[in-house]
Amino acid sequence: MNADSLDQKLISAFDGKIVRKDLLHRIKKGTNVPTFVLEFLLARFCASDDQAEIDAGMEAVLATLQDNYVRxxxxxxxxxxxxxxxxxxxxxxxxxxxxxxxxxxxxxxxxxxxxxxxxxxxxxxxxxxxxxxxxxxxxxxxxxxxxxxxxxxxxxxxxxIQLSRFDFDRYTQGRQAFSREALIIVWSTVAKLPQGRGAAASPGAV
The missing domain is CATH 2.40.50 (OB fold (Dihydrolipoamide Acetyltransferase, E2P))
Known part of the structure; x- marks a missing residue:
């Protein structure tokens, strides 16, 4: 399974829980906002593999921070x-x-x-x-x-934004869509490649 198809599968199985690390690092540079708040917004607006949708989502994240984040x-x-x-x-x-x-x-x-x-x-x-x-x-x-x-x-x-309880049932259901080999690739991306382009799980997902 190549990286792009794995990204698509992660987005489908864990909708609203997947964040691309390169997007997080890009938006983090210009904001003084807690990381998990940015992850929450990116997962909401940028959960796509279509570049046009991602670009529009990034604009939506910045607009939301401007209008709703209290400094x-x-x-x-x-x-x-x-x-x-x-x-x-x-x-x-x-x-x-x-x-x-x-x-x-x-x-x-x-x-x-x-x-x-x-x-x-x-x-x-x-x-x-x-x-x-x-x-x-x-x-x-x-x-x-x-x-x-x-x-x-x-x-x-x-x-x-911070879940009060971990939804183990949803986690188990989503995980069933992946082979052992695919899960190893996912965990390697999350744990060892913090600057990687691939999708990474936001806290509590994979």
Whole structure:
């Protein structure tokens, strides 16, 4: 099996989990963003072996970072954007804490720099790591217009970038599509050729 056909097979078997290393290194040079955030976006937008689709995907990654990634020195502007627009989606690290005196949970966004954001129970119930150090996520923050409330923002939607649990069943199902020899080639690419062009698994895939 040649490298190109193996790349295609990996993309098909592990859709949304495969990142080309050369693309990661290319985009990493110009951004100060956690690697796994870049891997997440590249897997979403560049999971293809068609160069035109990859080029369009790279533009989509850069546009997403520009519009949604919160940098610490842009916290005030990000908060103002939510207050002005009503809501906005960000990529940020989210923590949830239980405040005993108030008998309720509050979310905090690190780079958005707000630690008193209302959050629904379903989010931390479904993603327990929010309560155990936090997770990076795509999070839609909305503005609370009720004057009587003592908080300005609430979380409308949250989609983890870091998975709270490893999907072993999906991994097993995808792995069945490969022979032992093909898997050896995949692992060699992931472990020994960090500068290689071939597809590489993002964390938790192959």
């Amino acid at each position: 610490p020195d842009e916290a005030n502007a990000a908060q103002s954007k939510v207050a002005t627009k009503g809501k906005h989606r960000f990529i940020d690290k989210v923590h949830v804490s239980y405040v005993e005196k108030e008998k309720r949970h509050w979310a905090a966004l690190e780079n958005f720099n707000s630690r008193r954001i209302a959050i629904g129970e379903k989010f931390y119930r479904d993603n327990d790591r929010l309560l155990e150090g936090g997770i990076w996520a795509e999070v839609t923050v909305a503005h609370n217009d009720i004057e009587e409330d003592d908080y300005a923002f609430y979380i409308e939607d949250l989609r983890p």
